Amino acid sequence: MSITLTDQDKLTLQTAAWGAVSLMSAAGAAGSAHKVATEGSIALTSATGLVGHVLAKAPKGVKWGKTVADLADQVLPALTVAMSLLKQQAPAEADNFRNTIIVALDAAARTHLGEPSPTLADMARKITEAVDAA
Template sequence: MSITLSGQDTLTLRTAAWGAVSLMSAAGAAGSAHKAATEGSIALTSATGPVGHVLTKAPKGVKYGKTVAALADQVLPALTAAMSLLKQQDPAEAGNFRRTVIVAVEAATRPHKGEPSPTMTEMARKITEALDAS
């Protein structure tokens, strides 16, 4: 089954996935935000299938806001919307998108020695909850 994504659909997927990496970076410890963003970005650009083709580029022209709360206000609903639109067209691609975002979130936590901080753990939970809300 193939999927057909409009320009707006593509923007939603990119905003959701790249925004999730931004949320994890913002939740990281000082000094490691850049490493978290880099690791998460590598995970997104390593995606395969139709989702992989969409996520090769970060969204252009998206203004996430100046606070983590403003970023979350855009990204968390976009994650739910992305899952919903993919499930309608191709449930396998919805699963691919979900796994890709989860891998990016996990990759963003890797630069930290030991366990991820409680802040990162909570942000990962919110991202997973948004993915599963559709």
């Protein structure tokens, strides 16, 4: 069975995933934001299946906002919508998307020695809750 996503569906998935990495980067400690973004991006571009094809590139033309709150207002709902969309159209890909997001969060958090900072851990929690809200 072949799954066809509309351009808007693909943009929603890209916005959700790449936005999650951006949120983690914004929550990273000073000097580590680049490492967080790099590790999270590698996780997204390493995805396989339909999700891997969609997330191979960051979304173009998305206005991310000027603050972390603006970014969260856009990305957290997009994560929930993306999961709902995939659960309806391709349940196996919903699991793939969720796992890809969790791997990206784990990869981003590993850039710190020891445990992630409280800010980074809290952002990962918010992202995971948005993914699981669907």
